[in-house]
Amino acid sequence: MKILVTAKRVVDYNVNIRVLADQSGVDLNNVKMSVNPFDEIAIEEAVRLKEAGKAEEVIVVSVGVSQCQEQLRTALALGADRGILVETDEALQPLGIAKALKAVIDKEAPGLIITGKQAIDGDNSQTGQMLAALAGLAQATFASEIDLGEDSATVTREIDGGLETITVKLPAIVTTDLRLNEPRYASLPNIMKAKKKPIDIFTPADLGVDVSPRVKTLKVEPPAERAAGIKVESVEVLVDKLRNEAKVIS
Amino acid sequence: MSVLVIAEHDQNNIKVQTQVAVAAAKAIGGDIHILVAGQNCQGAADAAAKVEGVQKVLLADHENYGHALAEELSNLIVSVAEGYSHILTVATTSGKNYMPRVAALLDVSQISEIVSVESEDTFKRPIYAGNAIATVQSSDAVKVLTVRGTAYDPVSAEGGSATIEAVDAPAAMGVSSWVREDVVALERPELTAASIIVSGGRGMQNGENFAMLESVADKLGAAIGASRAAVDAGFVPNDMQVGQTGKIVAPDLYIAVGISGAIQHLAGMKDSKVIVAINKDEDAPIFQVADYGLVADLFKAVPELDSML
Numbered sequence: 251m252k253i254l255v256t257a258k259r260v261v262d263y264n265v266n267i268r269v270l271a272d273q274s275g276v277d278l279n280n281v282k283m284s285v286n287p288f289d290e291i292a293i294e295e296a297v298r299l300k301e302a303g304k305a306e307e308v309i310v311v312s313v314g315v316s317q318c319q320e321q322l323r324t325a326l327a328l329g330a331d332r333g334i335l336v337e338t339d340e341a342l343q344p345l346g347i348a349k350a351l352k353a354v355i356d357k358e359a360p361g362l363i364i365t366g367k368q369a370i371d372g373d374n375s376q377t378g379q380m381l382a383a384l385a386g387l388a389q390a391t392f393a394s395e396i397d398l399g400e401d402s403a404t405v406t407r408e409i410d411g412g413l414e415t416i417t418v419k420l421p422a423i424v425t426t427d428l429r430l431n432e433p434r435y436a437s438l439p440n441i442m443k444a445k446k447k448p449i450d451i452f453t454p455a456d457l458g459v460d461v462s463p464r465v466k467t468l469k470v471e472p473p474a475e476r477a478a479g480i481k482v483e484s485v486e487v488l489v490d491k492l493r494n495e496a497k498v499i500s
Numbered sequence: 501m502s503v504l505v506i507a508e509h510d511q512n513n514i515k516v517q518t519q520v521a522v523a524a525a526k527a528i529g530g531d532i533h534i535l536v537a538g539q540n541c542q543g544a545a546d547a548a549a550k551v552e553g554v555q556k557v558l559l560a561d562h563e564n565y566g567h568a569l570a571e572e573l574s575n576l577i578v579s580v581a582e583g584y585s586h587i588l589t590v591a592t593t594s595g596k597n598y599m600p601r602v603a604a605l606l607d608v609s610q611i612s613e614i615v616s617v618e619s620e621d622t623f624k625r626p627i628y629a630g631n632a633i634a635t636v637q638s639s640d641a642v643k644v645l646t647v648r649g650t651a652y653d654p655v656s657a658e659g660g661s662a663t664i665e666a667v668d669a670p671a672a673m674g675v676s677s678w679v680r681e682d683v684v685a686l687e688r689p690e691l692t693a694a695s696i697i698v699s700g701g702r703g704m705q706n707g708e709n710f711a712m713l714e715s716v717a718d719k720l721g722a723a724i725g726a727s728r729a730a731v732d733a734g735f736v737p738n739d740m741q742v743g744q745t746g747k748i749v750a751p752d753l754y755i756a757v758g759i760s761g762a763i764q765h766l767a768g769m770k771d772s773k774v775i776v777a778i779n780k781d782e783d784a785p786i787f788q789v790a791d792y793g794l795v796a797d798l799f800k801a802v803p804e805l806d807s808m809l
């Protein structure tokens with residue numbers, strides 16, 4: 251079967267983001283961009299499934315600006331076979347991304363689709379679920395284990411109280427949680443090889459989808475600052491402060 | 501305007517998150533209805549009917565909903581959605597699972613994890629692990645929302661006298677099925693509901709050492725949390741993780757022990773009222789958000805703290 255995975259271009263998780271003074275958004279100038287860490291886990295899982303002989307091809311998709319090709323190359327270096335970019339300069343929101351991905355699924359007919367459970371920029375946690383709804387498919391979100399069969403997959407999910415296991419009919423959408431796997435680093439030869447792997451580019455119009463935003467961002471502000479605290483020199487002082495100053499323990 | 505709140509419940513009773521969602525619904529305004537979907541969940545519906553400020557409870561008691569499978573639940577919600585201006589639940593792992601499906605089926609956006617209602621169409625929500633707060637306005641006909649569990653104080657579970665109306669279950673999609681659940685029985689308050697949390701990080705070194713934190717937590721009536729590093733290292737189970745991708749908490753007191761304070765961890769706890777950090781590295785970023793910082797070896801400081809409580 252084919253496995254389709256996603257690679258969103260996001261600000262690298264190590265970057266301390268800065269809110270723009272005019273409150274229009276966060277500063278993306280000269281900021282390191284990377285594959286969303288949860289998508290990296292999705293790519294790794296798909297590549298492992300291929301290595302285990304359970305899939306023939308891993309296709310990676312990114313929706314966004316032309317530079318998303320960098321993230322597709324990263325995914326190809328990690329073992330994906332080919333890339334698809336749905337290129338647009340539109341300010342993308344999960345529903346639009348899900349519609350673009352749905353159109354790609356219709357073309358490619360993968361047996362399994364793996365996406366990150368959330369992207370670390372918008373922190374929305376919507377795209378995989380929306381894609382499943384639009385495609386009329388089953389979903390298994392927040393996966394920490396995937397047991398892929400011929401017609402179904404058994405997935406362990408991270409839920410608030412612990413873990414839940416469900417079985418989904420294929421094709422299905424799985425979204426990855428952190429503990430699904432630990433992604434590999436791309437080796438130099440694989441980075442070189444990735445340069446020769448194909449990337450197809452479509453526009454949303456080519457695919458007949460409308461990705462225009464429905465939600466308007468009125469402003470973006472830094473969070474409320476915490477007042478500076480103090481260092482206490484001993485446990486005794488700490489307990490005294492908690493009891494008598496902060497009054498949070500008795 | 502009328503708001504449909506989707507209940508979190510355990511079939512017999514509603515969970516406190518339902519009252520948080522109702523609090524957010526009150527902030528939006530208009531009538532408030534609650535949908536209780538489950539199997540043998542009359543108890544939860546009766547409890548929902550008593551929640552302050554609720555006019556009507558929709559009850560879908562059917563085998564399709566016993567395990568809150570996203571496909572079935574979202575189809576049900578869409579089948580009753582007509583007439584509501586807002587559909588809302590709390591951003592638990594369950595709400596996060598089905599709600600985006602509801603939005604997509606209605607061809608509208610979802611606004612995730614709102615922390616405040618500014619008006620009926622404008623909301624605030626954290627982005628970039630809480631390092632920025634966006635004010636967003638929706639132009640969709642129906643607003644599909646999840647609210648962060650710490651954003652509103654729950655309304656009272658008493659005082660309401662809503663009517664209960666049974667609703668029909670749409671045909672099952674039948675593409676997913678529940679196999680089992682491994683849920684740890686809680687001896688302590690739930691993380692997201694606790695007023696005090698004692699959290700351990702990689703500095704704890706192993707799972708056995710968490711016993712030190714348990715002893716402190718028992719004396720304080722506290723819940724126990726952890727950093728991702730502690731969870732990944734297998735010291736404690738995953739549902740104890742606090743942070744951007746774990747639980748978001750805002751207790752009265754958060755005690756971080758052997759946690760460095762990575763932005764992803766801070767994202768989950770920096771709205772706590774009082775933060776205490778115990779760390780042997782005086783430059784650890786956790787001290788930048790701590791009201792009281794103690795630079796010390798935790799293996800000395802925690803037993804000492806324990807003995808003073």
Ligand SMILES: Cc1cc2nc3c(=O)[nH]c(=O)nc-3n(C[C@H](O)[C@H](O)[C@H](O)COP(=O)(O)OP(=O)(O)OC[C@H]3O[C@@H](n4cnc5c(N)ncnc54)[C@H](O)[C@@H]3O)c2cc1C
Nearest residue numbers: 701702703727728729743744745746758759760765780798
């Ligand atoms: C996409 C993504 C999502 C993430 N989500 C989360 C999340 O939700 N939650 C989360 O927590 N992390 C998350 N992380 C991981 C995060 O970046 C950090 O790696 C993690 O929080 C570090 O955990 P820690 O503070 O326990 O470990 P470390 O950073 O290793 O810190 C250990 C601390 O213990 C102190 N210490 C050691 N020994 C002692 C001693 N004897 N006495 C006192 N102090 C001691 C050290 O000085 C150090 O400060 C995420 C990362 C990514 C990439």
